[in-house]
Amino acid sequence: MKNIEGTTIGRGDTQRLPIIPGTYPAHVTDLAVAEYNGNFVYNLTFKIAPEVEKIVIDKMVVEDGELVKVTDSEGNSQKINATYLSGKQFRNSGVWLTPNPEDSEKWKNRKYKHFFESLGVIFDTDESENTVLGAVEETDVRGLPCLVKIMREEYQKDGMTKHAWKVNQVYPWQNGNKLTEQELDVEVPF
Numbered sequence: 001m002k003n004i005e006g007t008t009i010g011r012g013d014t015q016r017l018p019i020i021p022g023t024y025p026a027h028v029t030d031l032a033v034a035e036y037n038g039n040f041v042y043n044l045t046f047k048i049a050p051e052v053e054k055i056v057i058d059k060m061v062v063e064d065g066e067l068v069k070v071t072d073s074e075g076n077s078q079k080i081n082a083t084y085l086s087g088k089q090f091r092n093s094g095v096w097l098t099p100n101p102e103d104s105e106k107w108k109n110r111k112y113k114h115f116f117e118s119l120g121v122i123f124d125t126d127e128s129e130n131t132v133l134g135a136v137e138e139t140d141v142r143g144l145p146c147l148v149k150i151m152r153e154e155y156q157k158d159g160m161t162k163h164a165w166k167v168n169q170v171y172p173w174q175n176g177n178k179l180t181e182q183e184l185d186v187e188v189p190f
Helices: 048-053 101-120
Strands: 021-037 039-048 056-058 061-062 064-071 079-081 089-092 096-097 145-157 160-171
Touching: 021 048, 021 096, 039 145, 039 160, 079 089, 101 160
Parallel strands: none
Antiparallel strands: 021 039, 021 145, 039 089, 039 096, 056 079, 061 064, 145 160
């Protein structure tokens, strides 16, 4: 075989780029609610926003099921733009709402309140300035901007350990804009 001068390919150039844990700009695209023993679990889907192009991350590859940084010949981490994550969708692990909890169990709804307020949902308050939690509906959150922290979660299924990428936390996206229904339904061109 005859080598072609200047034509090389490194180990990180031949593999599909994996999901990298981190915090990225996103929008809420869907909300599903399920009831379980009188409680409700809220599962949201988030779509990574095109603004992710402004984020630089370590280039990684998957080796033996683990993320490994790609380095140059001097051992320095290679950096890439996170644009390839734009349009990818992730779900959260679920946020629970317990209607009418006992006084000793009111703490159960703290995460629900914090989660949805981080998205920009504004709950009413009563005359004592207590927050009155409402049942959030898809129209309340669809298109809202946020920053999502993506983590790899491990779970067991059929006796095997499996992994899923989930939104672990949401934060306010101060400069993000709410998307219209038309903008939400536009497919990413790749």
